[in-house]
Amino acid sequence: MSALGELRRIKGTSAPKSRKQNTAAFLFLLPWFIGLALITVGPMAASFALSFTRYNLLSPPRFIGIENYLRMLQDERLHTALAVTFQYVFISVPLQLGLALALAILLDRGLRGLSLYRSAFYLPSLLGASVAIAILWRQLFGVDGLVNVVLGWFGIEGQGWISNPETALGTLMILNVWTFGAPMVIFLAGLRQIPVMYYEAASVDGANRWQQFRRITLPMLTPIIFFNLILQLIGAFQSFTQAFVVSGGTGGPVDSTLFYTLYLYQQGFANLNMGYASAMAWLLLVIVAALTAINFWASKYWVFYDDQD
Amino acid sequence: MRGNTRRRIGVVAAMGAATMLALTACAGNAAAPTDEAPQLELSDEPVTLSFTWWGNDTRHAITEELIAAFEAEHPNITIEPQYTDWAGYWDKLSTSVAAGDIPDIIQMDEKQLSTYAANGVLMDLGGLSSVLSTEDYPEAVLGTGALDGTQYGVPVGINSYTIIANQDLLDQYGVDLPDDETWTWDDFIATAQEVAEASGGAVSGTQSWGFEDGGLNNWLRQHDSALYDADGEIAASEEDLAGWWEFLLDATKDGATPDPAATIERESGGLAESFTATNQSAFGPWWSNQVQALRDASGQDLVALRVPTSKGASDGWAYYKPSMFWSASAKTEHPAEVATFLDFLANSEEAADLLLAERGVPANEKIRDYITPKLDEVNQTVVGFLDDLAPQVGDAPAATPPGGGVIEAIIDQHTQQVLFGEMTPDEAAASFLEQLQQALEDAAV
Amino acid sequence: MTKTDPSTDLSPLTESVVTGLPPERVREQRRRRHPFRKPLTSILRHVFLIAAAVLMLYPVIWMVVSSFRPTDLIFREAGLVFDSFEISNYVDGWNALTYPFNVYLLNSGLVVIGSIIGNLVSCSLAAYAFARLEFTGKKFWFAIMLLSIMLPIHVIIVPQYVLFSQLGWVNTFLPLIVPKLLATDAFFIFLMVQFIRGIPRELDEAARIDGAGHPRIFLQIILPLMVPALATVTIFTFIWTWNDFFSQLIFLTKPGLYTVPLALNAFQDAQSSTDFGELFAMSVVSLIPIFLIFLFGQRFLIKGIATTGIK
The missing domain is CATH 3.40.190.10 (Periplasmic binding protein-like II)
Structure with a gap:
């Protein structure tokens, strides 16, 4: 809190409480409102309605009450999918964000060739969803993959990391961490957003580099850290492509990479059970919304906004 | 504020209802069948x-x-x-x-x-x-x-299920191409083991199977059973299914097929990364229309062999698949x-x-x-x-009933469970029947 | 001093205008702002970064190398093998589908440009309202905005397809672009809100005292100061749209409208042969635009408040 207090002190003034600006806000929000009304709400509401139906896409939906929701209680694969997804989210998101933040600070400034390094670290995230990823990953973590070759140099006998139920999810976490370039870019932009005058004022006060980092960089970056956290959280819960391409759409081996959204997709499009898939989607929404709400609540204690009073 | 919210919810509901209505109207609902054949007259218009x-x-x-x-x-x-x-x-x-x-x-x-x-x-x-x-x-x-x-x-x-043998690999390790008119599953496994041992583990005997319905269909038909009956009900018995997975598991334990991790890894990679296409396996189960692609990928002499039989299987178990x-x-x-x-x-x-x-x-x-x-x-x-193959070909299998399209995913999933020891063949058979039944019920119109 | 450091783009005099510091203080501060100036630490840092970059790039390098090898060898003799350098994969891959590959690149380009413009305009407008204006139900609408990105696309796309089909938009780029013009990529609103909230309010207040209304504050104060955020949105929209397979698959059916992901997809068939050499070659080709965009776009990404002029 002392860092925040200091920033407020540096900032000096505080903005006056403003009146409601409904008209201006409405005009600024108009495109979004139109999109919300025409494109977002209809399909969302439809998917909610479909969650109470049996709907195979080929024939009209048939109302079945809360049967889909009751079925979720019994569905063991769904429970597996939840467990897999929670593990994935809670391990890979912090790892990825930590690495992204560290590299962003390292690559911020003060070194020759930074733009090349940034591009190199960013390139993997560009590969994104391509089929090539699956093949590349098998080349790395397969039975005859590079990882095992390297382990072999040290006399360690490797294994099929990607198709062993114990380690398959781990390789997908590494895959996610590997694409840390995306949050890194946002951190880089955030670092450059910090007004120089704060550093100036701090150095006048005789703060050293570490103190500047602790008292200025970190607190000023918290809104961006917070954004990345929320973004990665929502994104990780909806992770689909990586597991889809690496496991060939099965979520295997032995359902060890059966991400929630992958199972939802299997239900909706392979089993043509779109009613059930919709119910699953709304359960996911409730889970993600609850976690997001908790984060927003917790953010009051650690996120510093420059426009707060 | 409250009225406002209610109005908002009203709007949301209306939007949803409109989309739902569209879904209802659009889906390919069964049109009432007309008795008379449509008049087939070619138009002169574009x-x-x-x-x-x-x-x-x-x-x-x-x-x-x-x-x-x-x-x-x-x-x-x-x-x-x-x-x-x-x-x-x-x-x-x-x-x-x-x-x-x-x-x-x-x-x-x-x-x-x-x-x-x-x-x-x-x-x-x-x-x-x-x-x-x-x-x-x-x-x-x-x-x-x-x-x-x-x-x-x-x-x-038309296709037929077949065992693809790599003649070059067999020659290399001095193993004779078996006679596919008479061979049994036991012969098949024994030959595969022979190759694996002769190569000192450099290549595997046979690629594993159990990832699509072809192998299962053949097995069931050789046991006088079938996947489905003419009414679209599941006809396969738990016993026959368990026997199939048991055999697959034994083949893996005996070293005729690669270890489960390697098998699953290649399986998710598709044809190009398979053991057969990369010349790392003497045998592999495939469909006959894949021979060309496999030969192009492997560059070696691949021969299509008949599927081995089970002891005591009556003729007519082979079939052409469209x-x-x-x-x-x-x-x-x-x-x-x-x-x-x-x-x-x-x-x-x-x-x-x-x-x-x-x-x-x-x-x-x-x-x-x-x-x-x-x-x-x-x-x-x-x-x-x-x-x-024609003399051996019997009636076509009963059509896959609605919802049966997911069978490959269900087979694949259970084969993985069996190979990794998460389920016994008996458990897999029971669970398989349960999931397939569920899929058929879900699809019932 | 490095060339890539944007602070050298401006003279100390200019920066002093921006930051309100005397030029000599800016110079002194610049010196202090550069950590790791000692050669040894700098070399160590390079060594570490190069090693990390190689690790990160190995799979990409593998793909590039494989794109120069005959298809049947890619998996038969896998690994990082520099045994051939044939450009035939590129030549054949370019012409393997109905249209030459430039058609798909152009289609993707159109969708991407439309999406970028849409996201930049509509999301920044909405973000300004959420970050700077007080209005009724602000928290409610903010929550709605976040909720709208929490449903997986797989359950949204069917109702959306029905909607766009009724509008007659299927088989055009409209279903891919119009939603962006209407700020449905709410992630970016949230992103820009976070950035705008990092801009000191004193600047708005000063402008307001000068008689500026919200449009002017938005255009003349906020937008120039959030160039890094705009660059981030541009880069992300570019990459997400360029790589987006599922919605393009569903909404585009005419081969003449196919985009890069659909074209790449048309190469493969897991049950039969896939010409991986050509597939990799065209994947490499499709990576080049996004790589270039990033290489040059990052100038704007790191154009911070310190270097953006306030007039």
Whole structure:
């Protein structure tokens, strides 16, 4: 809190409480409102309605009450999918964000060739969803993959990391961490957003580099850290492509990479059970919304906004 | 504020209702069947038909040539192609059906045919018989495209399940190619073990199986059972299923197939990364239409062998599987033009010259005789293999019932459980039946 | 001093205008702002970064190398093998599908440009309202905005397809672009809100005292100061749209409208042969635009408040 207090002190003034600006806000929000009304709400509401139906896409939906929701209680694969997804989210998101933040600070400034390094670290995230990823990953973590070759140099006998139920999810976490370039870019932009005058004022006060980092960089970056956290959280819960391409759409081996959204997709499009898939989607929404709400609540204690009073 | 919220919810509900209404109106709801066949009169006006298929770039190129050839003969008909890979194909097709945008001509798969037919998406091709002839098709093969006597699809090509042997590898390790007219599953495993041991583990004996329904179907038929019965119910017994997984598990334990992790890894990689395609396995179970692709990838001498038999199996367990069907939309506005195009695809030598065996060895016997001399060496061998098999071929398996399209995923999932020891073969059999039953019930209209 | 450090783009005099510091203080501060100036630490840092970059890039390098090898060898003799340098995969891959590959690149380019413009305009407008204006139900609408991105696309796309089909938009780029013009990529609103909230309010207040209304504050104060955020949104929209397979698969059916992901997909068939050499070659080709965009776009990404002029 002392860092925040200091920033407020540096900032000096505080903005006056403003009146409601409904008209201006409405005009600024108009495109979004139109999109919300025409494109977002209809399909969302439809998917909610479909969650109470049996709907195979080929024939009209048939109302079945809360049967889909009751079925979720019994569905063991769904429970597996939840467990897999929670593990994935809670391990890979912090790892990825930590690495992204560290590299962003390292690559911020003060070194020759930074733009090349940034591009190199960013390139993997560009590969994104391509089929090539699956093949590349098998080349790395397969039975005859590079990882095992390297382990072999040290006399360690490797294994099929990607198709062993114990380690398959781990390789997908590494895959996610590997694409840390995306949050890194946002951190880089955030670092450059910090007004120089704060550093100036701090150095006048005789703060050293570490103190500047602790008292200025970190607190000023918290809104961006917070954004990345929320973004990665929502994104990780909806992770689909990586597991889809690496496991060939099965979520295997032995359902060890059966991400929630992958199972939802299997239900909706392979089993043509779109009613059930919709119910699953709304359960996911409730889970993600609850976690997001908790984060927003917790953010009051650690996120510093420059426009707060 | 409260009234405001209520109004908002009202709006949301209205939006949702509007979309729902559209879904209800659009889906390919079974149109009341009409007794009289539609009048098939070709229009003089320009007609546009959409034609959708799955495949790779080779198939896309061939099919577009086909379209061009057809359009040259029928200047007023335009065929709009739509193509994707296998996985995307079904997502896209089901979505477009949901909105009522059904393509006029649809490349259909055996495991999806009944699902789409039962929901009224597909046209009764019998009504097109004045233009679309099916007389050159053997009864049994044609029957695979019919459900309860209604013809929903014209079979395109035929396949058979086969064991691909790598002659070069067998020679290298001094193992004789077994006699596939008499071999049993035990012979098969013994030979595979022999290769694996002779190579000192450099190559595996046989690629594992248990990731699609072909192997299971053959096994069940050899045990006088079947996957489904004629009423669309599951016919396979828990005992036979357990026996299948037991055998697969033993083959792995005995070292005839690679260890489970390697097997699963290759399985998710598709044909190009398979043991057979990379010359790392002496044997591998495949469909006969994959021989060409496998040979191209491996560059070695691959031989198609008959599937081994179980002791005491009666004849007639082998079967021809249709590689795919030509189907049409029940809602097409131009049945006459659709029939003309389907006839061109199914019966014309001109189309056959372009198609060759890319979509499987032609199911149309007249066309098969016509085209065989024009095929390359590998495909001629495949035709020969299928012809030689004919005496052993029995009735076609009962059609996959609606919802059965997911069977491969269910088999795959349970094979993984068995190989990794998460389930015993008995547990897998029970769980398999439960999940397949659930899928069929979910699909019941 | 490095060339890539944007602070050297401006003279100390200019920066002093921006930051309100005397030029000599800016110079002194610049010196202090550069950590790791000692050669040894700098070399160590380079060594570490190069090692990390190689690790990160190995799979990409493998793909590039494989794109120059004959297809049948890619898996038969896998690994990082520099045994051939054939450009035939590129030549053949370019012409393997119905249209030459430039058609798909152009289609993707159109969708991408439309999406970028849409996201930049509509999301920044909405973000300004959420970050700077007080209005009724602000928290409610903010929550709605976040909720709208929490449903997986797989259950949204069917109703959306029905909607666009009714509008006759299927088989055009409209279903891919119009939603962006209407700020449905709400992630970016949230992103820009976070950035705008990092801009000191004193600047708005000063402008307001000068008689500026919200449009002017938005255009003349906020937008120039959030160039890094705009660059981030541009880069992300570019990459997400360029790589987006599922919605393009569903909404585009005519091969003439196919985009890069759909074209790449048309190469493969897991059940039969896939020409991986050509597939990799075209994947490499499709990576080049996004790589270039990033290489040059990052100038704007790191154009911080310190270097953006306030007029």
